[in-house]
Amino acid sequence: MSRLMTIAKSTLKASAIATVLLAAGCATPPDPSDDVAVQAFNEANDPLEPMNRYFFEVNHGLDELLFKPFAGYYNIALPDPAKDSVRSFVRNLRTPVILFNDLFQGEGGRAGDTAARFAINTTLGIGGLFDVADWWFGMPYHDEDFGQTLAVWGADEGIYLHLPLLGPSNPRDASGKLVDYVLDPLTWVGYVYNVSWINTTRFAVEGIDTRARNLETIAELQKGSVDFYATIRSLYRQHRNDAIKNGEDPEAVLSQLTNDDMIPADGDEMPIIVAQPVPEKADQLSEAN
Amino acid sequence: MLNRRSFGMAAASAVAISVFAPFALVRPAAADAAALEIFIKGLSTRAITDLSAATTDKERAARLLPILQEFFDMPALARHTLGAYWRRATPEEQAEYVEVFTQYMSAVYGKRFSEYSGQTLAVQRVREDGERATIFTIVEGAEGKPRVDWDVAVLDGKQMITDVRVEGLSLAETHRQEFTSVISSKGGKVQALIDILKKKVASL
Numbered sequence: 001m002s003r004l005m006t007i008a009k010s011t012l013k014a015s016a017i018a019t020v021l022l023a024a025g026c027a028t029p030p031d032p033s034d035d036v037a038v039q040a041f042n043e044a045n046d047p048l049e050p051m052n053r054y055f056f057e058v059n060h061g062l063d064e065l066l067f068k069p070f071a072g073y074y075n076i077a078l079p080d081p082a083k084d085s086v087r088s089f090v091r092n093l094r095t096p097v098i099l100f101n102d103l104f105q106g107e108g109g110r111a112g113d114t115a116a117r118f119a120i121n122t123t124l125g126i127g128g129l130f131d132v133a134d135w136w137f138g139m140p141y142h143d144e145d146f147g148q149t150l151a152v153w154g155a156d157e158g159i160y161l162h163l164p165l166l167g168p169s170n171p172r173d174a175s176g177k178l179v180d181y182v183l184d185p186l187t188w189v190g191y192v193y194n195v196s197w198i199n200t201t202r203f204a205v206e207g208i209d210t211r212a213r214n215l216e217t218i219a220e221l222q223k224g225s226v227d228f229y230a231t232i233r234s235l236y237r238q239h240r241n242d243a244i245k246n247g248e249d250p251e252a253v254l255s256q257l258t259n260d261d262m263i264p265a266d267g268d269e270m271p272i273i274v275a276q277p278v279p280e281k282a283d284q285l286s287e288a289n
Numbered sequence: 290m291l292n293r294r295s296f297g298m299a300a301a302s303a304v305a306i307s308v309f310a311p312f313a314l315v316r317p318a319a320a321d322a323a324a325l326e327i328f329i330k331g332l333s334t335r336a337i338t339d340l341s342a343a344t345t346d347k348e349r350a351a352r353l354l355p356i357l358q359e360f361f362d363m364p365a366l367a368r369h370t371l372g373a374y375w376r377r378a379t380p381e382e383q384a385e386y387v388e389v390f391t392q393y394m395s396a397v398y399g400k401r402f403s404e405y406s407g408q409t410l411a412v413q414r415v416r417e418d419g420e421r422a423t424i425f426t427i428v429e430g431a432e433g434k435p436r437v438d439w440d441v442a443v444l445d446g447k448q449m450i451t452d453v454r455v456e457g458l459s460l461a462e463t464h465r466q467e468f469t470s471v472i473s474s475k476g477g478k479v480q481a482l483i484d485i486l487k488k489k490v491a492s493l
Binding site: 030034035036037039040041043044213216220223224225226227229230231233234235238239241242245247 | 372373374376377396397400401404432436456457458459462463465466467468469470471472473474477482485486489493
């Protein structure tokens with residue numbers, strides 16, 4: 001009974017904190033008569049921007065303090081072939097999740113690749129340490145997750161989220177992560193045999209390896225950027241869209257770009273409907289044009 | 290009324306066709322896969338020879354600038370990266386922005402050539418669509434052989450790059466989101482972005 005009370009109390013506390021954060025974290029929508037600002041606001045699709053920026057800063061601080069130095073040591077300590085083996089090993093462990101999602105998306109060919117890769121790399125590749133399926137059999141690794149499956153099924157990404165520790169996301173991809181976690185046999189192995197450190201370690205290793213591989217790219221990106229948060233937000237979305245299309249279908253990418261290209265030829269009307277412009281503002285608008 | 294109008298239209302287009310047809314034959318079209326391949330190889334060779342000789346980032350930026358102006362439609366790219374705010378900018382701001390944006394691109398992307406170590410572009414295929422085309426390439430010698438797609442448009446009979454996508458990440462789109470976010474946070478002032486970019490260029 002008292003245990004139930006404690007759970008109830010902590011749930012209440014957590015939801016109270018979440019509510020406060022949400023309330024403080026909501027972005028102020030722009031003046032509805034300022035059509036350009038409204039368009040920029042809608043396009044960013046980031047109504048929780050202040051909260052997201054807060055977690056972005058927190059993650060960035062953690063990165064500077066912990067992950068980046070650690071990834072640096074990892075880079076120095078391990079020669080490239082060793083790093084490749086680490087990556088192959090954790091990738092091989094992900095096979096069931098990738099296979100499920102290949103199948104959910106009706107990608108029979110890719111599912112076959114995933115299964116064959118697992119069989120080859122686990123045996124000839126000595127427990128997944130060597131990606132011989134790629135080297136000798138021409139079957140390169142591909143990723144899939146339930147966030148992508150949801151997208152293929154027609155789910156919208158929803159608003160942008162920057163989550164503590166996990167980084168850029170959205171409701172679709174975040175719930176996808178949860179489903180992947182449940183789908184993963186290793187999760188259940190961890191629970192049943194009381195060895196959940198396996199999953200924690202795997203998560204950490206994946207993170208460090210990815211971070212180590214991107215040390216220079218991210219540093220360059222940050223140096224050149226004038227709004228790193230917005231850069232990451234844009235890159236995350238584009239990366240996910242590319243992953244959903246499995247890097248193919250450039251036609252769709254092209255048409256999406258031209259649709260987004262909202263620069264009308266000079267003299268054209270703005271392709272936006274202004275919701276009841278305040279007279280003064282409307283005057284300013286026509287002057288600006 | 291309608292008939293007369295459509296007759297007029299038909300006559301006008303007949304005249305237009307007969308006048309412009311000879312030029313259409315002479316003008317190099319985008320729709321020429323071989324020419325596009327030569328174009329992109331030309332860009333890559335030019336960038337590698339000019340930039341690998343440079344020793345400092347400032348020098349790299351200075352050498353990249355004329356290459357960008359020659360191969361990229363910088364005014365169009367600049368306009369795209371401002372999104373709807375382009376129309377909010379005064380003609381002076383627009384002109385200043387195009388200049389600063391070109392400098393910014395040279396500084397940011399010139400730096401990346403310091404890590405150049407013999408990678409080459411391999412053209413995979415070309416998709417043509419009238420005046421527009423996309424050249425699909427991969428970078429040989431780089432980890433994972435990343436895909437790089439080049440959108441090309443024909444401007445005044447000359448091929449010009451309008452966007453570059455690396456593994457599906459668009460240059461124009463990414464900078465547009467970044468820049469419009471800055472302008473929005475500065476109360477919609479384009480001049481604020483121009484000042485920030487100037488500072489950035491000076492610091493790089």
